[in-house]
Amino acid sequence: MTVATKSGQVKSRISIDGIARLAGVSKSTVSNTFSGRKFVNPEVRERIQEVAARMGYRPHYAAKVLATRKTMMIGVLVSELYNPNTSAIVQSFEQALLRRKYKMLLGLTYGSRERGIEYLEQFGTGMVDGIITTLPEVPFREAVRSSGTIPLMVWCSVAAGSPAILDHEAGINCALEHLWELGHRRIGMISLSSCVNVGPVSSESYVRFMNRKGMPVDESLLVGGDSHAQSGYQLGSVLWQRGATAIFARNDLMGFGVLKWAREAGVRVPEDLSVVGADDNPMATLVAPPLTTIQMPVDQLTELTVRGLIDQIEGRPPRQQELIIPRLIVRESTGPVSHP
Amino acid sequence: MTVATKSGQVKSRISIDGIARLAGVSKSTVSNTFSGRKFVNPEVRERIQEVAARMGYRPHYAAKVLATRKTMMIGVLVSELYNPNTSAIVQSFEQALLRRKYKMLLGLTYGSRERGIEYLEQFGTGMVDGIITTLPEVPFREAVRSSGTIPLMVWCSVAAGSPAILDHEAGINCALEHLWELGHRRIGMISLSSCVNVGPVSSESYVRFMNRKGMPVDESLLVGGDSHAQSGYQLGSVLWQRGATAIFARNDLMGFGVLKWAREAGVRVPEDLSVVGADDNPMATLVAPPLTTIQMPVDQLTELTVRGLIDQIEGRPPRQQELIIPRLIVRESTGPVSHP
DNA sequence: CTGAAAGCGCTAACAG
DNA sequence: CTGTTAGCGCTTTCAG
Numbered sequence: 001m002t003v004a005t006k007s008g009q010v011k012s013r014i015s016i017d018g019i020a021r022l023a024g025v026s027k028s029t030v031s032n033t034f035s036g037r038k039f040v041n042p043e044v045r046e047r048i049q050e051v052a053a054r055m056g057y058r059p060h061y062a063a064k065v066l067a068t069r070k071t072m073m074i075g076v077l078v079s080e081l082y083n084p085n086t087s088a089i090v091q092s093f094e095q096a097l098l099r100r101k102y103k104m105l106l107g108l109t110y111g112s113r114e115r116g117i118e119y120l121e122q123f124g125t126g127m128v129d130g131i132i133t134t135l136p137e138v139p140f141r142e143a144v145r146s147s148g149t150i151p152l153m154v155w156c157s158v159a160a161g162s163p164a165i166l167d168h169e170a171g172i173n174c175a176l177e178h179l180w181e182l183g184h185r186r187i188g189m190i191s192l193s194s195c196v197n198v199g200p201v202s203s204e205s206y207v208r209f210m211n212r213k214g215m216p217v218d219e220s221l222l223v224g225g226d227s228h229a230q231s232g233y234q235l236g237s238v239l240w241q242r243g244a245t246a247i248f249a250r251n252d253l254m255g256f257g258v259l260k261w262a263r264e265a266g267v268r269v270p271e272d273l274s275v276v277g278a279d280d281n282p283m284a285t286l287v288a289p290p291l292t293t294i295q296m297p298v299d300q301l302t303e304l305t306v307r308g309l310i311d312q313i314e315g316r317p318p319r320q321q322e323l324i325i326p327r328l329i330v331r332e333s334t335g336p337v338s339h340p
Numbered sequence: 341m342t343v344a345t346k347s348g349q350v351k352s353r354i355s356i357d358g359i360a361r362l363a364g365v366s367k368s369t370v371s372n373t374f375s376g377r378k379f380v381n382p383e384v385r386e387r388i389q390e391v392a393a394r395m396g397y398r399p400h401y402a403a404k405v406l407a408t409r410k411t412m413m414i415g416v417l418v419s420e421l422y423n424p425n426t427s428a429i430v431q432s433f434e435q436a437l438l439r440r441k442y443k444m445l446l447g448l449t450y451g452s453r454e455r456g457i458e459y460l461e462q463f464g465t466g467m468v469d470g471i472i473t474t475l476p477e478v479p480f481r482e483a484v485r486s487s488g489t490i491p492l493m494v495w496c497s498v499a500a501g502s503p504a505i506l507d508h509e510a511g512i513n514c515a516l517e518h519l520w521e522l523g524h525r526r527i528g529m530i531s532l533s534s535c536v537n538v539g540p541v542s543s544e545s546y547v548r549f550m551n552r553k554g555m556p557v558d559e560s561l562l563v564g565g566d567s568h569a570q571s572g573y574q575l576g577s578v579l580w581q582r583g584a585t586a587i588f589a590r591n592d593l594m595g596f597g598v599l600k601w602a603r604e605a606g607v608r609v610p611e612d613l614s615v616v617g618a619d620d621n622p623m624a625t626l627v628a629p630p631l632t633t634i635q636m637p638v639d640q641l642t643e644l645t646v647r648g649l650i651d652q653i654e655g656r657p658p659r660q661q662e663l664i665i666p667r668l669i670v671r672e673s674t675g676p677v678s679h680p
Numbered sequence: 681c682t683g684a685a686a687g688c689g690c691t692a693a694c695a696g
Numbered sequence: 697c698t699g700t701t702a703g704c705g706c707t708t709t710c711a712g
Contacts, residue, residue, distance in 0.1 A: 355705055355706085356706060356707095357705080357706095367706075368707080368708080370706095371706065371707060371708085372707095375706095375707080377707090377708095399705080399706070400704085400705050400706070402704085402705080402706095403704070403705030403706040403707090404705080404706055405706090406704090406706075406707090407705080407706045407707040407708080408706080408707065
């Protein structure tokens with residue numbers, strides 16, 4: 001094909017035939033020297049490479065894909081990048097993928113189911129070799145349906161037989177136990193309202209914990225947030241008014257929000273109020289005070305899901321699902337209850 | 341092509357020929373009903389759509405690309421997603437791109453020139469219709485060379501005739517003027533050491549500013565950071581020891597770092613020390629105290645560069661370059677000098 | 681309005 | 697070890 005550039009000259013992207021002709025060999029030989037799949041006489045190989053370099057030849061991606069049925073791309077779907085933890089996940093995926101020579105096609109949906117479906121359908125046209133979705137708003141079965149026959153992995157989903165899942169209940173116990181030991185008895189929790197795919201709901205774990213401690217549960221201490229700082233900011237105030245001496249936010253961003261509210265309201269953390277988050281968000285050390293949190297071992301989780309996906313793409317049998325146990329990271333936002 | 345799934349059944353991805361045969365029409369008619377480029381008899385069209393739906397047909401991406409030479413993908417290159425401001429940029433690109441039906445192939449380089457080149461070369465095989473790079477470590481000319489003939493836009497670059505650039509000097513003046521008015525005379529600045537493509541160096545602007553004020557400049561107040569919070573953390577201490585009463589960090593992440601250091605060192609912000617950042621990082625309202633900063637109008641910048649790129653892809657002439665003037669956003673990290 | 685045929689650029693048997 | 701020959705699935709003239 002020839003392309004006219006604005007400068008008026010005509011640049012023609014040279015193809016494998018051109019190189020073959022110029023080097024006086026056949027297409028297959030050129031193909032072989034580039035793919036390295038077959039041995040090519042060093043002399044001719046060099047000649048070919050020389051010509052290719054001179055002409056600025058690059059094997060055309062789509063043509064290769066069409067012939068080999070391999071795109072070496074993976075579609076990754078997340079809601080948005082506003083949460084630094086999500087960015088960390090995306091970044092970690094990119095690394096895990098690149099290690100295996102795959103590239104990442106990133107789709108953001110901003111919580112829109114429609115957009116998610118749209119992306120899945122497009123990915124399903126053979127745009128990618130596999131898909132990873134973290135979308136809470138589109139359940140596994142539907143994701144599979146929209147994407148067609150492409151291998152698909154859903155992030156930390158209980159339902160989908162994903163290769164790795166986080167033991168949320170263990171994480172919750174971990175946080176609650178920490179607070180309990182510091183003497184807190186009125187512990188507020190801000191859970192994530194919209195979390196499909198994630199297994200048992202946080203509040204159930206909370207109730208179980210309190211039962212185990214022989215403690216009656218005050219339902220008014222259990223509220224649902226939308227994952228953004230803003231909702232921590234609002235709910236922090238609510239929970240404080242209801243007499244909480246500690247707040248467990250189910251993600252760090254909301255934890256940041258309660259920290260911000262506390263600061264403005266003049267309640268001291270951790271002297272007056274303890275707060276723990278969850279994620280181990282990259283920013284958790286930068287807020288004031290640095291946030292105690294339940295760690296999410298991002299790299300481990302992404303590595304396992306990518307490995308699982310590639311296994312599936314390459315036809316290997318699925319491995320045992322791994323249950324990742326989160327750990328507590330104590331920083332400065334938690335301390336003993338003050339007894340007035 | 342047929343694919344054997346692990347369940348033993350054979351799923352064959354149906355192609356346009358299959359649909360044509362089943363619907364009793366020719367390939368071109370099927371093609372036309374899908375692309376909508378030509379009128380197709382409603383009856384026939386419906387029959388085709390019915391068959392296609394029943395068979396789960398999807399036009400194959402690579403084949404279409406090969407035939408049309410349009411990938412509808414744009415490669416975006418950034419160093420990493422650790423800085424929430426970078427994430428905001430990426431997110432903004434995704435939106436601007438999606439609005440025009442383009443998808444985003446995201447490459448991260450972690451500051452590695454090699455990785456950047458590698459990505460550019462791969463993009464250059466026809467994987468994308470255009471490229472946007474924000475990489476400071478690979479200069480425009482080299483980026484063009486590695487990517488071949490693909491349209492390429494570099495983020496806010498002075499050198500590259502990009503459609504939008506930030507007026508850095510104006511931003512610096514803005515910050516400095518604000519501090520000056522608050523009575524600060526010993527103002528430390530943490531600039532970004534590795535910023536190619538970005539125009540005049542920050543320290544020069546600083547010197548010009550001070551000259552204008554008739555103020556001798558103390559070179560020891562000018563230090564270079566690496567853009568991460570850690571370097572703000574260290575350099576904050578250094579600058580404080582050198583007697584700075586205010587610090588201007590050339591990005592918010594470093595600003596967060598000096599805030600963190602100050603807090604640990606017991607220096608109060610803004611009573612003892614004022615700090616201003618630059619970016620208007622999404623996290624700037626969440627740190628304590630909320631950071632005064634020089635705004636980077638991310639959406640505007642991305643919209644302009646995307647528009648410029650698409651213009652170039654579709655052969656439209658380049659438009660006038662726009663100079664974006666950043667503005668000051670005053671929050672709580674700056675205040676009047678204290679005179680001891 | 682619909683069909684036939686010729687590619688797009690590359691790979692993959694299969695011969696030589 | 698190298699060349700020949702078919703496609704991969706879709707678009708696109710160009711006739712009918």
